Structures are given as structure tokens and as C-alpha cells.
Amino acid sequence: MKKLINSVDSVLRESLDGFAAAHADIVKLSHDPTFVVRAGGPVKGKVALISGGGAGHEPLHAGFVGEGMLHAACPGQVFTSPTPDQMHAAAAAVDGGAGILFIVKNYAGDVMNFEMAAELAEGPMATVLTNDDVAVEKSTFSAGRRGVAGTLMVEKIVGAAAEAGADLETCRALGERVNAASGSMGVALTSCTVPAAGTPTFTLADDEMEMGVGIHGEPGRRRVKLAQADDIAAEMIGAIQQDLSPKAGAAALLHVNGFGGTPLMELYLMYNAAAKLCADAGVVVARSLVGNYTTSLDMAGCSITLTLLDDETLRLWDAPVKTAALRWGC
Amino acid sequence: MKKLINSVDSVLRESLDGFAAAHADIVKLSHDPTFVVRAGGPVKGKVALISGGGAGHEPLHAGFVGEGMLHAACPGQVFTSPTPDQMHAAAAAVDGGAGILFIVKNYAGDVMNFEMAAELAEGPMATVLTNDDVAVEKSTFSAGRRGVAGTLMVEKIVGAAAEAGADLETCRALGERVNAASGSMGVALTSCTVPAAGTPTFTLADDEMEMGVGIHGEPGRRRVKLAQADDIAAEMIGAIQQDLSPKAGAAALLHVNGFGGTPLMELYLMYNAAAKLCADAGVVVARSLVGNYTTSLDMAGCSITLTLLDDETLRLWDAPVKTAALRWGC
Numbered sequence: 001m002k003k004l005i006n007s008v009d010s011v012l013r014e015s016l017d018g019f020a021a022a023h024a025d026i027v028k029l030s031h032d033p034t035f036v037v038r039a040g041g042p043v044k045g046k047v048a049l050i051s052g053g054g055a056g057h058e059p060l061h062a063g064f065v066g067e068g069m070l071h072a073a074c075p076g077q078v079f080t081s082p083t084p085d086q087m088h089a090a091a092a093a094v095d096g097g098a099g100i101l102f103i104v105k106n107y108a109g110d111v112m113n114f115e116m117a118a119e120l121a122e123g124p125m126a127t128v129l130t131n132d133d134v135a136v137e138k139s140t141f142s143a144g145r146r147g148v149a150g151t152l153m154v155e156k157i158v159g160a161a162a163e164a165g166a167d168l169e170t171c172r173a174l175g176e177r178v179n180a181a182s183g184s185m186g187v188a189l190t191s192c193t194v195p196a197a198g199t200p201t202f203t204l205a206d207d208e209m210e211m212g213v214g215i216h217g218e219p220g221r222r223r224v225k226l227a228q229a230d231d232i233a234a235e236m237i238g239a240i241q242q243d244l245s246p247k248a249g250a251a252a253l254l255h256v257n258g259f260g261g262t263p264l265m266e267l268y269l270m271y272n273a274a275a276k277l278c279a280d281a282g283v284v285v286a287r288s289l290v291g292n293y294t295t296s297l298d299m300a301g302c303s304i305t306l307t308l309l310d311d312e313t314l315r316l317w318d319a320p321v322k323t324a325a326l327r328w329g330c
Numbered sequence: 331m332k333k334l335i336n337s338v339d340s341v342l343r344e345s346l347d348g349f350a351a352a353h354a355d356i357v358k359l360s361h362d363p364t365f366v367v368r369a370g371g372p373v374k375g376k377v378a379l380i381s382g383g384g385a386g387h388e389p390l391h392a393g394f395v396g397e398g399m400l401h402a403a404c405p406g407q408v409f410t411s412p413t414p415d416q417m418h419a420a421a422a423a424v425d426g427g428a429g430i431l432f433i434v435k436n437y438a439g440d441v442m443n444f445e446m447a448a449e450l451a452e453g454p455m456a457t458v459l460t461n462d463d464v465a466v467e468k469s470t471f472s473a474g475r476r477g478v479a480g481t482l483m484v485e486k487i488v489g490a491a492a493e494a495g496a497d498l499e500t501c502r503a504l505g506e507r508v509n510a511a512s513g514s515m516g517v518a519l520t521s522c523t524v525p526a527a528g529t530p531t532f533t534l535a536d537d538e539m540e541m542g543v544g545i546h547g548e549p550g551r552r553r554v555k556l557a558q559a560d561d562i563a564a565e566m567i568g569a570i571q572q573d574l575s576p577k578a579g580a581a582a583l584l585h586v587n588g589f590g591g592t593p594l595m596e597l598y599l600m601y602n603a604a605a606k607l608c609a610d611a612g613v614v615v616a617r618s619l620v621g622n623y624t625t626s627l628d629m630a631g632c633s634i635t636l637t638l639l640d641d642e643t644l645r646l647w648d649a650p651v652k653t654a655a656l657r658w659g660c
Contacts, residue, residue: 002519002536002630004596006558006603014559015595018602022618058594189332206332228336229344260593263627264388265345266334272348273336288352292622297593300332300628327657 001198003298008195012055012077019062023324026066033083035090036062037072047162047171048072048094050087051103051155053110054079056194057215060152060294063325069159070103070323071096078194078297079216081109087117091125099124099168103155103175105147106131126168128175130154132182132305134243135212135220148215149257149294150182153307153317156326160319178313183240186220186303187232188213190261192296211235215259215296215303229266233273236304241281246308248282253289253317255305260295262302267291274304287317293325331528333628338525342385342407349392353654356396363413365420366392367402377492377501378402378424380417381433381485383440384409386524387545390482390624393655399489400433400653401426408524408627409546411439417447421455429454429498433485433505435477436461456498458505460484462512462635464573465542465550478545479587479624480512483637483647486656490649508643513570516550516633517562518543520591522626541565545589545626545633559596563603566634571611576638578612583619583647585635590625592632597621604634617647623655 005011013031020029020036028039035052042048051061052074061073072090076082091100100121104114106129118125131142132150139146158175166174188210191200201217204210209227212220246252256271258264271290278285286309294303309317320329335341343361350359350366358369365382372378381391382404391403402420406412421430430451434444436459448455461472462480469476488505496504518540521530531547534540539557542550576582586601588594601620608615616639624633639647650659 002539002556004517004519004559004562004592004600004632006560006599011595011599014602015599018598018600018605018620021605021615022598022601022620056593056595058598063594187334189334209332226332229334230336232334261591261628261630262334263386263590263625264393264622265341265386265627268348268352268388269336269341269345270334270348271352272344275348275351285351290348290352292594295593297595298591298630300591302334328660330658 001193003195005195011195012075016075026322026324033086033089035072035074035086036065037090037093038066042094043071043096045098046096046165047098047101047168048096049101049103049155049159049162050090050094052082052087053105054081056297057295059325064152064155064323066323067330068163068319068321069155069326078196081113084113084116084120087114088120091121095123101168101171102127103151104129105151106144107141108143124168126172128154128172128179130179132179132184134183134239135185139214140218141216146214148184148186149255149303149305150179150184150307152293153182153253154178156321157313157316160316178307181308182305183243184303184305185236185239186213186301187211188259188299188301190300192217192299194297213301215294217296217299229269230273233270233277233304237274237277240304240306244306244308246283249284251284251286251309251314252278253287253307253309254278254285255289257294257303257305258292259299259301260292261298261300264291267302270302286314331523333525335525341525342405346405356652356654363416363419365402365404365416366395367420367423368396372424373401373426375428376426376495377428377431377498378426379431379433379485379489379492380420380424382412382417383435384411386627387625389655394482394485394653396653397660398493398649398651399485399656408526411443414443414446414450417444418450421451425453431498431501432457433481434459435481436474437471438473454498456502458484458502458509460509462509462514464513464569465515469544470548471546476544478514478516479585479633479635480509480514480637482623483512483583484508486651487643487646490646508637511638512635513573514633514635515566515569516543516631517541518589518629518631520630522547522629543631545624547626547629559599560603563600563607563634567604567607570634570636574636574638576613579614581614581616581639581644582608583617583637583639584608584615585619587624587633587635588622589629589631590622591628591630594621597632600632616644
């Protein structure tokens with residue numbers, strides 16, 4: 001295992017300390033229990049959005065804490081759910097009096113622990129469960145579809161609505177709508193290596209790829225020979241289209257997400273392939289996002305997400321955001 | 331070789347097409363010769379900044395074209411200098427009548443071709459050569475020190491000055507000053523693989539790293555056993571400090587740059603180590619930048635850059651910027 005670390009036990013803490021120090025103008029970090037909140041403190045009278053999940057997917061979720069997006073993020077150890085006390089403490093820290101919305105990726109551990117935190121909640125609260133991964137219907141760590149890179153769109157769009165003063169039920173319903181309008185699929189060219197394990201999570205031959213891989217290295221649809229970028233994009237866009245059934249002329253956000261070990265040059269090449277396929281299918285790419293946002297440690301590969309947009313969600317996507325990983329208009 | 335590509339010959343073109351499509355609000359791409367300019371066209375009455383170099387370092391330089399930073403970027407093939415006709419055409423496209431400033435990383439091919447382009451120039455022009463890499467005094471492709479991640483600081487700070495109306499000589503002198511105030515050093519845990527070569531540029535054993543590596547995989551100071559992050563950071567910060575000799579209490583920008591194959595989690599951990607070392611040395615980290623900005627294809631590893639800041643360069647760093655890869659205040 002080749003990693004820039006000091007010890008397996010301190011990876012998360014040291015990485016979060018670095019993150020908080022580098023972005024002290026945007027976030028504040030608490031330890032014991034561990035959570036990240038906006039530097040400015042709770043926002044009075046507005047719904048507070050909290051997400052979380054295992055570490056190893058950076059910048060998700062702590063990188064999305066800030067004005068116009070999340071109010072708090074609770075990172076677990078690498079690929080391990082955070083605990084209910086983290087979410088409970090985060091909720092107490094960001095509660096602005098208008099309710100708490102949990103945004104939870106559909107993995108059994110996350111779902112269970114966020115549910116326990118919800119039971120501990122004193123004020124009004126609601127949950128949005130994301131399950132945008134169209135690759136498989138159930139997986140190693142999930143009953144039902146996995147929540148992957150489409151979670152970013154839910155966090156951004158609902159974050160903008162909360163900032164504008166939307167109430168808890170409006171935020172929850174909007175989150176469900178964005179999740180339902182989002183489809184994702186991934187491909188791995190290599191495995192990731194979890195620091196505590198020290199060896200690759202799975203093995204791929206030099207000429208193989210895993211189509212439909214999960215963001216923890218879970219199996220996808222099939223293991224096949226490495227194909228050309230155009231063919232990979234065609235299978236991914238095809239599967240997403242089949243799931244979303246966009247109307248001709250539908251507007252969409254096209255997101256090509258790197259898993260951590262793939263250079264930007266290849267991500268833009270994949271974007272080029274995917275954008276052409278969208279145009280061929282009559283989908284209008286109204287907005288784009290290319291880069292490493294929902295990663296899987298050092299895995300080589302990428303995912304493609306399409307989020308169908310209406311006038312409201314497009315406007316909320318464009319609204320100002322100031323986080324460590326996503327920033328415009330501020 | 332495992333890459334998300336269609337063919338080795340079309341990597342650059344397809345990747346640039348994707349980049350231009352994803353950021354059509356910010357940039358415009360020309361082919362034959364290849365260059366990227368701001369979508370808004372030339373800025374009348376202001377100095378125009380042009381940079382360029384081999385591809386494979388994305389988002390450098392095309393990702394830094396936009397308001398408050400570069401006016402044009404000329405990408406060559408992977409790790410290959412662009413040609414003088416690219417710079418000449420780019421200069422004609424962005425000339426606002428106040429002169430052209432070339433920002434050139436110190437590699438023999440780049441230096442020669444930008445010099446030829448300068449000879450072709452019709453109006454006033456000047457050049458800033460960056461050579462911030464403190465690892466080695468000369469290298470495979472350079473007479474003298476290499477220009478690496480510190481180039482970003484030159485482009486950002488001079489870009490802000492040009493935007494504010496600074497004249498050509500002021501921009502040139504400022505660029506020299508920022509370059510002289512910047513020191514960088516890199517470490518590789520793995521080699522990169524150039525698509526046209528198909529095999530790794532160099533070989534590292536499973537327990538080895540290359541201290542002081544160049545951004546094309548050029549040899550560094552020495553090949554040693556993989557060390558802990560704190561020790562790696564200490565050697566890098568030590569070398570940079572020795573070069574810059576900052577006064578006690580000096581303000582600096584601390585930049586941890588990923589080479590393309592290293593996850594953000596490790597980059598923030600390295601930032602944490604480096605920031606502590608700066609504090610120990612009496613350097614005040616006034617600004618931070620962590621992420622993949624000056625990459626080496628899929629190389630695992632990172633570089634650390636320190637840029638000493640004065641009141642003027644700090645203010646120019648903070649000035650609004652709207653590019654694909656760096657954006658704030660817009």
C-alpha cells in the first residue's frame with residue numbers, strides 16, 4: 001500500500017484537521033464526536049441540511065458544507081458509517097429552529113444510524129434517501145439501489161432552497177424530486193485500497209474493467225474487457241436514459257465524476273463522449289460538472305450522472321454556493 | 331495501460347473538446363492551431379496573459395483561462411511543447427492593445443518555442459519564466475530549475491494585476507517577483523503513464539518513492555524507501571524554506587498539489603503536516619490551496635509550494651477569478 005499517511009489509525013483525524021485548517025473561512029471542525037459545520041454557526045429561521053457517510057469519498061460531504069449547500073457533515077471512518085451521536089451533535093450545533101433535513105445515501109449502516117439519530121431529535125426533522133445508482137437493484141451494503149454521485153445534486157439544489165427560506169416539507173419533497181430525476185453509473189479500471197485493509201478491495205486483470213461498480217468497490221453489472229471511452233460512455237448513458245426516460249428536449253445536468261485515481265484529462269474526454277450521446281438522444285445538456293467529487297479513495301475510473309432539470313431546479317443549481325469543493329456566485 | 335480513451339492519437343483533441351463544451355460560458359477553443367481563449371474575446375486596453383505547455387498537467391493551463399487570470403492557453407501534446415504558431419495565433423486572438431505577457435515554465439522546448447513566437451510578435455511583449463522547483467538545479471528537459479506548481483500563483487496574481495489595468499512592464503516585474511517568492515518540491519509514489527508510450531515513464535518498487543520528482547516523471551534528488559507523511563512534508567518544507575529564507579512572521583500561501591492519482595484525503599493530510607511545519611518555522615499561512623492543479627497524468631504523489639506574500643500579492647490573490655479550475659468572487 002502506497003499512501004501519503006502517518007498511520008492507518010490517524011488518517012481520518014489528520015485529514016480532517018488539514019481540511020478544517022485549509023478552509024477555516026468556510027468550516028469549523030469538532031472532534032469527539034466528529035462533525036463539520038459552517039464557520040458562521042447556525043442559520044436562524046432556516047432548515048438545516050446535514051449529510052454524512054464513510055470517509056474516502058472526499059470532497060463529499062464535508063467539502064459541500066457552506067453557504068448555499070450543507071450546514072453540517074458527519075464523516076465516519078473510511079467506508080464506515082458515522083454514528084448516531086455524530087449526527088445528533090451536528091443537529092444540535094446547526095439547528096436554526098426551522099427543522100433538520102438529513103440527506104442519506106442508501107447504505108444499510110448509514111440508513112440505520114441516521115434513523116437512530118432521527119429518533120433522538122427533539123425538533124422537527126425529515127430525511128431524504130438518495131439511491132441514484134442505476135447499475136444494480138441491490139448491492140453488498142444496500143437493500144435497494146445505492147446512493148452515489150447524484151447526492152451532490154440533491155445537496156446543492158435543496159441547499160439553495162433552504163437558503164432561500166423553503167420550509168422543511170418543501171426541502172424534503174424537493175430532495176425526493178431531485179433524487180428521482182437523477183441517474184448514475186460508474187466504471188472502475190482499478191480497485192481502491194482501504195488504508196486499514198492495506199490491500200486492494202478487489203482484483204481486476206490488466207485488461208479488465210468493472211461496469212457499474214459501487215463507490216466502495218462493490219460489484220457492478222459485469223466484469224468485461226477494457227473498452228474504448230465512447231463504448232463505456234454509451235453503456236452508462238444508455239442505462240441512465242433507460243431509467244430516467246427523459247422526454248425529447250429535456251434539460252439536464254451532466255456530471256462526470258472521477259473516482260480519485262483518474263486524471264482530469266480523461267474525465268473531460270469522457271464528458272465529451274457523454275455529451276455527444278446526450279445530444280443524440282435529444283437531451284439538452286444545460287449544465288455541466290466535471291471533476292473528482294464523489295470519490296472512492298484511489299480508484300481509477302469514473303461515474304456519469306444525469307439529473308433532469310426543470311426551471312426551478314436549474315435556478316437553484318445556479319444559486320450562489322460557497323463551499324470548499326463547489327463555489328460560484330460568492 | 332488502463333485509460334479512459336478512444337485512441338492514443340485523439341486524446342488531446344477529445345479532451346479539449348470536452349473541456350470547451352463543459353465550460354462554454356468561460357472559454358472558447360480553436361483547433362489548427364490549438365489554443366483556448368476567454369469566451370468574451372479580447373479585453374481592450376489591458377495586458378493579455380498567455381501560457382502553455384505540454385498537456386497532461388490539467389487543469390494547468392487551460393483551466394486557468396478566464397476573468398482575472400489567463401487570457402489564453404496553448405496546450406501541446408502530452409508532455410510536449412506547443413508550437414510557435416499556436417502562441418502566435420493565441421496572441422493575435424487576445425491582443426487588447428496593451429501588450430502580451432507570456433508565462434512560460436522553464437523547459438527547453440517551451441522556452442525555445444515561446445521565444446520563436448515572441449520574435450513573430452508585432453506589438454509589445456514580454457516573458458516571465460517560472461522556475462520554482464527547488465528539488466534540483468537542472469533536469470532532463472531543463473537548463474536550470476524546473477517550473478512547476480508555483481506557476482499557478484504567477485498566473486493568478488499577475489492575472490489580477492492585468493485585470494486591474496497594470497501595464498506590461500508592471501505585470502512582467504510582478505511575475506518575476508512572485509516566481510522568486512515561490513518554492514516547490516514534489517514526491518512521487520508511482521510513475522505516470524504517457525498514453526503514446528503505453529508503459530510507465532519510470533519504475534518504483536512497492537516500497538520506494540522519488541523525492542523531488544519532476545512533473546513529467548523526471549528524476550528528483552533521490553529514490554528512497556516510502557516514508558511517513560510527516561517526514562516527507564518535513565523534507566519538502568525544509569528544502570523550500572532553505573531556498574526562500576522567509577523572515578520570521580512572513581505571510582505565505584501554502585499549496586498542496588496532487589499529481590493526479592492521489593486522493594484528496596491524502597492531500598489534506600499532507601496539508602495538515604505542512605501547515606504545522608510552517609507554524610513551527612514562524613511562517614504564517616495566510617492562504618491555502620489544496621487539490622489537483624498541476625498534475626502529471628495519473629502519477630500518485632504531490633508537491634508542496636510556498637509563495638511568500640506581501641500586502642499587494644495577497645490582495646491580488648484574493649481578487650475575483652472565474653476560470654474552470656479556480657473560482658471565487660465571481
